[in-house]
Amino acid sequence: MLDNNQLLRFTTAGSVDDGKSTLIGRLLYDSKSIFEDQLQAIENTSKKKGHEGVDLALFTDGLRDEREQGITIDVAYRYFTTPKRKFIIADTPGHIQYTRNMVTGASTANAAIILVDARHGVIEQTRRHAFIASLLQIPHIIVCINKMDLVDHSEEAYNQVIEQFEEFSSKLLVRDIRFIPISALNGDNVVNRSTNMDWYQGAPLLHTLETMHISSDINKVDARFPVQTVLRPQREGFIDYRGYAGRIASGVFRVGDEITVMPSGFTSKIKTIDAFNESLDEAFATMSVSITLEDDIDISRGDMIVRSNNTPDASQDLEVMLCWLNDAPAKPRAKYTIRHTSNEQKAMIKEVIYKIDINTLGRISDDKTLGMNDISKVKIRTTKPLMVDSYRENRTTGSIILVDDATNETVAAGMVV
Amino acid sequence: MSKYYLNYLDELESEAIYVLREVWAQFENPVILFSGGKDSIVVTHLARKAFYPSKIPFSLMHVDTGHNFPETIKFRDDLINELGVNLIVGSVQESIDQGRVAEEKGKNATRNALQITTLLDAIEDNKVDCAIGGGRRDEEKARAKERFFSHRDDFGQWDPKNQRPELWNLFNGKHFEGEHFRAFPISNWTEMDVWNYIKRENIQIPSLYFAHEREVVWRNNSWIPNSDYLILEEHEAVVTKKIRFRTLGDITITGGIESDADTVEKIAQEVAAMRQTERGNRSDDKRSETAMEDRKKQGYF
Numbered sequence: 235m236l237d238n239n240q241l242l243r244f245t246t247a248g249s250v251d252d253g254k255s256t257l258i259g260r261l262l263y264d265s266k267s268i269f270e271d272q273l274q275a276i277e278n279t280s281k282k283k284g285h286e287g288v289d290l291a292l293f294t295d296g297l298r299d300e301r302e303q304g305i306t307i308d309v310a311y312r313y314f315t316t317p318k319r320k321f322i323i324a325d326t327p328g329h330i331q332y333t334r335n336m337v338t339g340a341s342t343a344n345a346a347i348i349l350v351d352a353r354h355g356v357i358e359q360t361r362r363h364a365f366i367a368s369l370l371q372i373p374h375i376i377v378c379i380n381k382m383d384l385v386d387h388s389e390e391a392y393n394q395v396i397e398q399f400e401e402f403s404s405k406l407l408v409r410d411i412r413f414i415p416i417s418a419l420n421g422d423n424v425v426n427r428s429t430n431m432d433w434y435q436g437a438p439l440l441h442t443l444e445t446m447h448i449s450s451d452i453n454k455v456d457a458r459f460p461v462q463t464v465l466r467p468q469r470e471g472f473i474d475y476r477g478y479a480g481r482i483a484s485g486v487f488r489v490g491d492e493i494t495v496m497p498s499g500f501t502s503k504i505k506t507i508d509a510f511n512e513s514l515d516e517a518f519a520t521m522s523v524s525i526t527l528e529d530d531i532d533i534s535r536g537d538m539i540v541r542s543n544n545t546p547d548a549s550q551d552l553e554v555m556l557c558w559l560n561d562a563p564a565k566p567r568a569k570y571t572i573r574h575t576s577n578e579q580k581a582m583i584k585e586v587i588y589k590i591d592i593n594t595l596g597r598i599s600d601d602k603t604l605g606m607n608d609i610s611k612v613k614i615r616t617t618k619p620l621m622v623d624s625y626r627e628n629r630t631t632g633s634i635i636l637v638d639d640a641t642n643e644t645v646a647a648g649m650v651v
Numbered sequence: 652m653s654k655y656y657l658n659y660l661d662e663l664e665s666e667a668i669y670v671l672r673e674v675w676a677q678f679e680n681p682v683i684l685f686s687g688g689k690d691s692i693v694v695t696h697l698a699r700k701a702f703y704p705s706k707i708p709f710s711l712m713h714v715d716t717g718h719n720f721p722e723t724i725k726f727r728d729d730l731i732n733e734l735g736v737n738l739i740v741g742s743v744q745e746s747i748d749q750g751r752v753a754e755e756k757g758k759n760a761t762r763n764a765l766q767i768t769t770l771l772d773a774i775e776d777n778k779v780d781c782a783i784g785g786g787r788r789d790e791e792k793a794r795a796k797e798r799f800f801s802h803r804d805d806f807g808q809w810d811p812k813n814q815r816p817e818l819w820n821l822f823n824g825k826h827f828e829g830e831h832f833r834a835f836p837i838s839n840w841t842e843m844d845v846w847n848y849i850k851r852e853n854i855q856i857p858s859l860y861f862a863h864e865r866e867v868v869w870r871n872n873s874w875i876p877n878s879d880y881l882i883l884e885e886h887e888a889v890v891t892k893k894i895r896f897r898t899l900g901d902i903t904i905t906g907g908i909e910s911d912a913d914t915v916e917k918i919a920q921e922v923a924a925m926r927q928t929e930r931g932n933r934s935d936d937k938r939s940e941t942a943m944e945d946r947k948k949q950g951y952f
Contacts, residue, residue: 241659269925308814310795311788313841320659322839334816341818449656462672467705475704481669481820486655510700518655522668522701535676559816573821576676635821642825647818 242448245324245339245372247363248349253380257349257418258312258325259290264425265440267314290418309339318444333366333592333607334559337647340370341633344448347439348377352385352415356398358593364399365595368406369555369609369649371629373451375411376442382431383417389433402595407626410446414439452519453628457485458546458621459539460575460631465524477508477524478533483575483630484623485541487525488516492542495533496621501542502529519630536577538621538631546631548619553587554634554648555625556604556612562638562645564604570636570645574620581636585613604646611651625649660848667694667836668701669820670799674781674834675701675708677824681781681834682739684770684952685711687723688899689856690785692730693845694836696854698783699734710737712782714770716762717744718880718901726857741773761904764946771807771950774831781824781832784952789841790929793944799838805829807950842897842929846919862895862913873906897922897929 248254262268273288280289312323324339326332340346346367350360367375377399385391392415403411414423415434422428423438437445465477487493491504507514508524517523525539533539540546558564564583572581586602589610604610614634625632636646657665671694674681683698685691698707713727731738743762746752746769755761774782788795796811800822803809815823824832837845849856866877868887875881877889880903894907895918912918943951 238654238658240656241662308796308811310792311839312795313789313839315841315843320844338816338818342820449654452656454655462669463676465702465705469704469706472704477704479672479701481665508703510703520657520662520665522665522672524703571825573823575821576673630819633819633821635818635823637823637825642823642827644815644817644823647816647821 239319240448241320241322242345242443242446243322243324243343244345244347244443245326245336245343245367246347246349247326247336247339247366248359252349252351253418254325254349255292256290257347257378257380257416257424258323259292260418260421260424261323261440262312262314263290264421265314265316309335316440316444321443333362333609334557336363336366337370337557337559340366340372341629341647343370343372344451345374345376345443345446346372348375350377350379350395350399352379352381352391352395355395356402360399361402361595362592364403364406364408365590365592368408371407371626371649373409373448374446375408376439377411377413378418378439379413379415380418382415382422382428383420387415387417387422387428387430389431392434405595412436412442414442453484454518455485456544456546456623456628456631457487457491457541458483458623458628458631459487459525460577461533461535461537461539462576463535464533475526476530477526478539479522479524480576481522482517482519484519484628485544486516486518487539487541489514493527493539494542494545495531496538496540496545497548497619498532498537500529500531500533502527502531504528536575538575538577540621546621546623548621550616550619552614552616552620552622552634552648553651554612554614555651556583556610556614556636556646556648558604558606558608558610558646560638560643560645561606562641563606564646569639571639572614572616572620572634572636574622574634575631577620579620580617582615583612584615587611587613612648614648622650624651660844660851663837663840663844664697664700664848666820666839667697670822670834670836671698671701671783673800673822674783674824674836677822678781678832680777680779681783682710682712682777682779683707683783684785685713685727685738686785686899686952687713687720687727687857688785689845689849689860690787690837692785692854692856693840693848694783694785695730695734696852697836707734707736709783710739710777712739712741712773712777712779714741714766714773715743716766716901717742718762718878718903720857720859720876720899720902720905722857722859723899726855730855739773739777741769743769745769746772761901763901763904764951766952767807767946767950770952774807779831780826781834783834783836785837786833786835786952787840787842787845788835788838791943793941793947797835797838799835800824801833801835802826803831803833803950807831809833809947809950811944811948843919843922846915846922850915850919856915857899859896859899860918862893862910864891864893865907866890867892867894867907871906873908875904875906876902878902
């Protein structure tokens with residue numbers, strides 16, 4: 235495996251009916267990522283269930299309940315590697331009641347695969363998936379038009395889906411979108427190029443995943459360093475060492491850079507950037523490093539080191555697109571713990587501006603309740619300022635979660651507008 | 652002009668260091684669950700990097716079944732000395748002596764499941780609020796559903812259907828007294844990634860991973876090492892083979908494979924060409940289709 239191979243995370247949304255499990259099984263099987271004992275186990279189960287041949291969909295079964303009910307309940311992560319890249323699949327269920335899982339899987343993804351059944355075209359579920367992918371700002375969307383074998387591999391059927399998709403997707407904020415006609419069942423255009431669809435000139439799915447440009451997916455412009463913890467070894471050779479440890483959220487830092495610590499506003503210069511016992515001249519997102527400064531200033535977890543000529547907003551009033559993730563609905567004007575990077579404060583939902591009808595993608599302004607799977611635009615007030623960028627520009631410094639202090643559960647996830 | 656993106660190993664390393672620092676920041680008394688296996692060794696190595704030049708700020712916790720490979724124990728003690736960290740040992744033998752658990756009976760009896768009680772007792776006795784493990788999502792289907800920060804109730808149980816959503820890199824380690832968390836910094840690593848990393852970082856691992864001559868018995872489709880705890884069946888015979896272990900557990904349940912791989916490079920090559928999963932040689936996972944899920948729900952590693 236080449237040393238400079240990158241890691242690509244993608245999410246697959248869809249239900250069993252779309253052939254999502256079959257597609258993942260096909261990707262793993264054809265890229266030779268399935269081991270003999272796994273295959274054996276699946277063959278046994280396929281026989282037990284009376285299926286003809288090996289049911290590739292069984293590869294993605296996880297928990298006991300999922301095996302029994304034949305559904306995906308929770309996000310499952312799968313891994314495979316090709317000579318070009320390492321891949322992490324966040325396999326999420328597609329039903330409406332699992333919006334929260336789709337959002338979870340989408341939060342860290344470089345790419346989303348959206349499955350459309352060629353026979354049915356774009357349906358409500360497709361629109362929902364595309365909307366969530368755009369809301370979570372997944373940089374690349376790949377629409378796989380599946381079951382092409384059931385529409386005689388017809389180019390017309392393929393073009394019709396593209397047309398339907400573009401009709402509504404023009405309203406979404408999507409940077410990169412591609413369409414691939416596939417048959418997951420037969421393996422057409424998944425790993426290997428289909429011989430049944432000569433009219434399709436594009437690349438098969440795996441080749442697309444292996445070659446798409448992803449190094450610009452992370453913001454390399456705005457230098458942001460949330461401090462996770464302070465390293466003070468107080469041992470020989472390092473008596474005065476005071477390193478600020480964290481993972482660079484975005485941008486590039488160099489030794490000598492003039493920096494500002496937020497929210498205090500103190501300024502200094504970067505003295506060293508350390509990664510274990512190595513000193514670096516520069517470091518970029520998403521490296522985990524330890525930064526030391528020329529001056530002794532008071533910095534602790536939750537503070538953010540940024541370049542002085544490019545600072546985020548320090549604000550107590552946020553407008554946020556909020557996904558509610560908990561069975562218990564939001565309590566009006568209740569206080570929650572808000573987590574943003576390494577910062578933690580108290581917050582209150584002051585106002586629900588509108589709610590989104592996830593099926594029509596229209597706005598609902600007369601219903602202000604926030605229940606499980608609801609997506610709404612809200613105003614949040616925090617007790618102390620948070621150093622935020624808009625989520626559109628920065629997925630790390632533009633995201634928050636809310637925690638209910640009564641249960642300690644994560645009840646909502648939000649994207650700063 | 653350098654490239655401004657990380658390769659996959661650097662990305663995985665950075666993510667794991669981030670998780671370890673987050674554990675340190677969010678919990679009062681975290682420990683690293685240390686088995687002497689390659690995954691917990693890699694986690695320990697990552698912890699060293701995460702806090703350098705400070706020492707690793709966690710104790711190492713070892714659940715000792717009493718059925719160990721002697722090599723593992725020596726390796727553990729040497730590493731503890733080198734790092735200057737504290738070691739906590741939870742002893743399954745003591746749990747048996749105190750009547751907390753009873754030995755399994757029958758042909759394939761092991762102490763594997765007994766570890767759960769010892770582990771949970773050690774967590775409670777030492778007031779541990781987060782136990783860091785080397786579990787990986789690629790190992791097993793129940794582990795594929797694990798979070799980086801995984802909640803355990805006050806009975807130490809995992810509720811896979813009611814897990815906290817985990818978005819972006821915002822981890823929520825809040826818990827009530829008596830509850831604890833498990834944290835899995837190398838969740839996203841595969842067996843191959845672990846070996847490539849061991850190779851790149853030149854990490855020391857127990858000699859058991861390298862091909863060596865050993866007395867073994869063929870049982871359940873793998874070579875089980877001969878030991879004082881092994882009771883031979885009539886048709887079984889002890890033979891000497893050149894083998895190595897892909898995973899390390901109890902000496903009673905860990906099967907070896909025939910191999911000539913005696914360097915990390917050769918092991919990495921061998922693993923790349925393997926057609927069996929690494930836990931395929933673990934009889935603890937073969938008991939049923941949901942063996943891992945059932946044990947994890949009760950509080951297993």
